[in-house]
Amino acid sequence: MKPGSRWDKMVSVSEPTEDLPEPNEDLLIEFDDVTVKRNGVTLVGPVSWNVELDERWVVLGPNGAGKTSLMRIAAAEIHPTSGVAHVLGERLGRVDVTELRPRIGLSSAALGHRIPGDEVVRDLVVSAGYAVLGRWREKYDDVDTERAVNMLESVGIEHLSERTYGMLSEGERKRVLIARALMTDPELLLLDEPAAGLDLGGREDLVALLTDLALDADAPATVLITHHVEEIPPGFTHALLLKEGGAVAQGLIDDVITAENLSEAFSQSITLESADGRFFARRTRPKPRHRR
Numbered sequence: 309m310k311p312g313s314r315w316d317k318m319v320s321v322s323e324p325t326e327d328l329p330e331p332n333e334d335l336l337i338e339f340d341d342v343t344v345k346r347n348g349v350t351l352v353g354p355v356s357w358n359v360e361l362d363e364r365w366v367v368l369g370p371n372g373a374g375k376t377s378l379m380r381i382a383a384a385e386i387h388p389t390s391g392v393a394h395v396l397g398e399r400l401g402r403v404d405v406t407e408l409r410p411r412i413g414l415s416s417a418a419l420g421h422r423i424p425g426d427e428v429v430r431d432l433v434v435s436a437g438y439a440v441l442g443r444w445r446e447k448y449d450d451v452d453t454e455r456a457v458n459m460l461e462s463v464g465i466e467h468l469s470e471r472t473y474g475m476l477s478e479g480e481r482k483r484v485l486i487a488r489a490l491m492t493d494p495e496l497l498l499l500d501e502p503a504a505g506l507d508l509g510g511r512e513d514l515v516a517l518l519t520d521l522a523l524d525a526d527a528p529a530t531v532l533i534t535h536h537v538e539e540i541p542p543g544f545t546h547a548l549l550l551k552e553g554g555a556v557a558q559g560l561i562d563d564v565i566t567a568e569n570l571s572e573a574f575s576q577s578i579t580l581e582s583a584d585g586r587f588f589a590r591r592t593r594p595k596p597r598h599r600r
């Protein structure tokens with residue numbers, strides 16, 4: 309989204325006259341019957357969904373299920389068409405989103421596409437603290453530069469801090485985006501398909517990184533969007549399974565990620581296996597016909 313777009317103008321309005329539901333202070337995301345509609349078509353919802361402080365959620369579903377649209381509400385990038393959305397205790401539509409967004413760490417393909425290839429990695433990470441994309445100052449504060457390097461170190465790519473973004477592999481870029489998302493010490497971390505485009509090794513490295521993050525008690529509440537159960541890092545606690553904009557199931561991960569629910573969400577018979585806290589899914593093989 310470009311600065312100055314109409315969503316940027318979603319600022320506080322005068323005190324409402326109607327009785328508003330009070331936000332639950334324990335919830336970072338609180339969606340009540342939220343919908344997203346475009347041109348009369350419902351893309352999402354109605355969905356009600358709550359994310360608590362220590363939770364790590366995966367949002368899973370087939371292409372077009374509405375995952376990114378739902379996450380864009382959580383990122384305060386769009387408003388719901390109907391329903392009530394509270395993010396970090398603030399009601400969308402009644403809060404200055406430019407103040408809310410720095411409290412949310414976001415990594416997405418859309419953000420990645422907006423990054424110029426000649427952007428220096430360290431500057432890209434440090435500029436998140438100033439809520440801008442790209443080098444903004446000639447010189448950043450030492451404390452911010454130090455934190456940026458620490459963030460790069462925490463995702464295992466400190467050695468790339470002087471490189472330009474365009475020179476990085478896809479896996480390295482994903483790590484840079486996560487470091488940038490963590491730079492502002494966000495209260496909520498949103499990761500939209502961070503494993504997309506990675507090879508097997510890159511995916512496994514990322515799953516290991518996100519596992520460490522999930523198990524870190526100081527890490528923010530996290531929402532990870534993916535199409536693939538193989539990308540769910542151990543340590544993730546909850547799942548929301550979407551199909552055609554609606555929730556097929558949501559709750560504790562082992563209750564939601566089941567063969568039955570996946571078969572419903574992906575509209576085909578799925579066989580699910582799990583090992584070492586990981587999930588593996590494939591289409592159920594039809595039984596061989598017996599010859600007479």
Ligand SMILES: Nc1ncnc2c1ncn2[C@@H]1O[C@H](COP(=O)(O)OP(=O)(O)OP(=O)(O)O)[C@@H](O)[C@H]1O
Nearest residue numbers: 346347351369370371372373374375376377378535
């Ligand atoms: N601005 C828009 N106007 C009209 N339709 C839209 C708009 N944005 C998204 N859509 C449609 O809404 C549906 C949900 O899109 P969304 O990107 O949220 O799904 P998704 O689950 O993230 O998909 P994918 O897994 O393919 O990324 C899709 O059918 C998409 O074409």
